[in-house]
Amino acid sequence: MLYAITDSQLLPGEHLYAAVAAALRGGCRRVQYRDKSSVSSVRTHQAATLLTLCCEHGAELIINDDVRLALNVGAHGVHLGQEDMPLAQARSLLGADAIIGVTCHASLDLARLAVQASADYVAFGRFFPSSTKPDAPPAPLSLLTDAHQTLGLPIVAIGGITLDNAHSVLASGADWLAVSHSLFSAPDIEARARAFFALADNRISQPNKD
Structure with a gap:
């Protein structure tokens, strides 16, 4: 999925x-609102507007990092980095139905901790040079295969x-393709x-053989 x-x-x-x-x-069915520069009032307005758009298309809005913003606008969930609010605290604020994802960089151990803390998905990356996060540490595609075989929850690939x-990422075990520049600069x-x-749909119709 995209x-x-x-x-x-x-x-x-x-333009957003x-x-x-x-x-x-x-066909995108999940959007992550990521803005670390705008003032709070602008971010609240943008997030609320995006939530309306997502709901109109049967999609989910996830807020990057900001649990309070996700709570205030009623977003579907939040994506947490390793330095953000602990997952257990975010869960207590957003509730059991919220979608909470966790950045795990290139670490299967971090992903296992996220699973234990009731994450709904884990995200690995970067897998390729990234204009959005050029300094992020690289992750091998084999990590997706290991995660797919052992974690038991959706895997997001980013970077x-x-x-x-994208085909190699999906073939390695990713369930979701997290895309920014390649999508929005088109x-x-x-x-x-x-x-x-279409690539992701083909991955679903022809799943990996474990």
């Missing part, structure tokens, strides 16, 4: 909404994923989303 990650530098102002709407029309390399975002969705 998991779109917004970028405040790539999608300034009102049109871009996300195009991705949703293209430099493009149409050219001249036709809806068409790009459809292309990613």
Whole structure:
């Protein structure tokens, strides 16, 4: 499945909404709102608007890092980094039905801890050079295979994923493709989303053989 990650530098102002709407029309079913620069009132307005768009398309809105923002706008969940609020505390605030994902970088041990703490998915990466997170440590594709075979919950792959390399990520065991620049810098975002969705849909119809 396609998991779109917004970028405040790539999608300034009102362009954010049109871009996300195009991705949703293209089949994206999960959007992560990621903005570490705007003032609180702007972020609240943008998150609430994106939530409305997602609900109109049967998609989920996940807030990056900010549990309070997710709670205030009624988002579907939150994505936590290793330095963010502990998962147990986020769960107590957002409730049992909230979707909570955890960044695990290139560490299966961190992923196991996230599973024990009741994460709904874990995210690994970066797998390729990334313009969004150029300094993130690299992760091997074999990590996805190991995680797929041992963790028992959805796996998100992030970091430099493009149409050219997405097949290898999915074939290695990822359930979700987390994409930012390759999606939102496309001249036709809806068409790009459809292309990613088609790759992921083929992965579902032809699952890995363990």
